[in-house]
Amino acid sequence: RYISESVVLGFMAGASCLIALGQLGNLFGLRDQGSGHQHVLLRVWLTFAQGGPVNVYALGIGLGTIFLVVALGGFRKAYRLPQMEMLVTLIFASLIAALFAWSVPGANGKTLVAVIGNVPAGLPAPHIPAIKFWWVKDLSSSAVAIAFLGLLEALAIAKSIANQTRQSLDYNRQCLAEGLANLAGGFFQCLPGSGSLTRSAINFQSGAVSRASGVFAAVTVAIVVLSLAPLARYVPKAALAGLLFVTAAKLVDWRRLRLALRASRYDAGLIFITAFSALFISVEFSILIGVALSIVLFVPRAARLRCSELVVTTEGVVRERLADDPVCDALILYDLEGEMFFGAAPELDRYFNELKERALGKAIHVIVVRLKRTRNPDMVCLERLEHFIEDLKTKRIMVLLCGIRPDLGKAMKNMGFSDWLSPEQVFPEEDDKDSATIKAVRRAYELLERNDCEHCKRKGLQEAGQDKLYYLV
Structure with a gap:
């Protein structure tokens, strides 16, 4: 839940761009250049610079696949048919390539368009992994990092899809499922995995x-691997590239992206930085960067305290002071309102x-200070409150605290306020009928030795106990 929607949108936008960029070589029928250790942008550059001429057959298959998927998708929506346009398009593209012998090896053993190639007709065999306790020290830090990044990536993907389906997510179950899946994969020689x-x-x-x-899907893949592996090798890479281009375009929720970009500079900044990180740094670390940045930007916003002056009107109503009062x-x-943690201390x-x-x-x-709307008090802000009360006490100024919530009262007690602060200065939170603020105001007027305020004289509040006061929320 601490992954903001803006981070998810930026991550999905950057990831969709990477998917599309990674398939450009296959779409144009170029030979892949570079290694997996190089950045995807560098590999794309090397592929176009050194991957040979454009293969018009592959380009035709790729563009045709994109067109057919989009057309069948519109046809399916119009007639409410099952969502099979991707499977139908892939089979059709493979048949066309085979019919014109583009995916069939020629006399030189090569095909006109690149194909998937040989698919192993078997499943991983069970394997009992070796366990050595001294590996814990060597592998624990890397394992924790892989697990953390994997969870962030999986949760971001799940959150993005859930936003489109309006489903609620059980984050604990998601984390548990990924952990169990990786544990099971360890017995089949699998690498650590996350949501794809x-x-x-x-x-x-x-x-x-x-x-x-x-x-x-897993069972279907297993059946295909075991029974249709010889046929799967003839699937053109350009057809798969076309499908992935359509997938990348649909991966981004364009409506929500536009709304987030218009909502605030905070959201727009998170989206751009997360997407930029995915493109130029790492798609895995982009989520971490986005989450860290959102926390850094959130702290100053959360640290904003609102301080508003209250007045007692001629009708005896305690409310927020207006400009002409x-x-x-x-x-x-x-009245103080906001988070009372160390960030709000200045x-x-x-x-x-x-x-x-x-x-x-x-x-x-x-002075009457209402603290009913303050939240999450910590030691730093409570020390500031203590110094404020004690400084004014030396100057013969009494401070009354009202609207003290249970959590604030407990924190004040733990900080030792009860050792030096009189109970008559503290008014705990009560219901609206017996407002702590009204009680504090009455007590304040009782403490006044003289009241030379003409404003108060017009209201006849010198005899505070005889006047009715009302609190306006």
């Missing part, structure tokens, strides 16, 4: 609606300094 972006997208675009589709010279009533200091200056400048002796 390409295969997941093709599975979804082919009409998959449940987890059983993955099992069905007169300023009370008898007491100060403020802003909290600024608000407290402003309150000190105003109280000292107007000889105000009582």
Whole structure:
């Protein structure tokens, strides 16, 4: 849940570009150049620079595959037919290539268009892996990194598909399933695996609606490998490239991408940086970069505290002060709202300094601070609150705290506030009928030795106990 939607959209956009770029050579019938250790962009450049001339037969098959998949998809939607356009197109393209002998080896043993080639007609044999306890030290750090990146990638893919199907995700089950799958794969000499972006997208675009589709696809692949391997070798790579181009285009939720880019610069920045990281750094690390960046950008936003002044109106209503409301010279009533963690400490200091200056400048002796809407207090901000109260106490200014929620009250108790702060200065959170804010305001007027505020005199609030007060949320 900590992978933001903007990171997922950027990841999918970058990954779809990589899928398309990786298939350009097959689409144009060029010989792949470079090694798997090189970046995909470098391999694409080497393929076009050194991969030979464009193969018009392969290009024709690839473009024809793209056109046929799109056309059959529209036809299928119009008549509500089963989603089989990709399978039908692949079989048709393979038959055309075989019919014109483009995928059949000639006298020189070569084909006019590149084909998949020999497919091993067998499944991996069970294998008991060797276990040596001293490997834990050597392999644990790499294993944790692989597992973490694999989970991030799988969850990003699952979240992207779930956004299109509007299904709810069980992240714990997803993590458990991936762990069990890798454990089982270890007994068949498998490499560490994660959710496959390409295969997941093709599975979804082919009409998959449940987890059983993955099992069905695996069984189908096993049957094809065992019984149709000699025929599968004649499938043109250009046809597969065409299918992957269509898959890459459908991989991105273009509507949500447009909305996210328009929503805010924060979302747009995350999308561009994540997509850029996928293209130029690594598709696996792009998620990690996007998540880290979203956290870095979120902390300053979460650290924004809102401080608003409250007033008591002539009708006895306690509400937020408007621009044309007169300023009370008898007491100060403020409401704090937001996260009270270390990131908000500088802003909290600024608000407290402003309150000190105003109280000292107007000889105000009582300040009421409402903390009902503050969340997640930590030691740093509670220390700032302690220093604020103690500094004003030395200047004979009383601070009343109201709307103290249970979590804040517990944190204050753990910090030792009860050792030096009088219970009469603390008003715990209550229901609307017995508002802690109203009780604090009444107590503030009781503490005033003199009330020379004309604003308050007009309301007749000198005898606070005889006046009804109402709190306006």
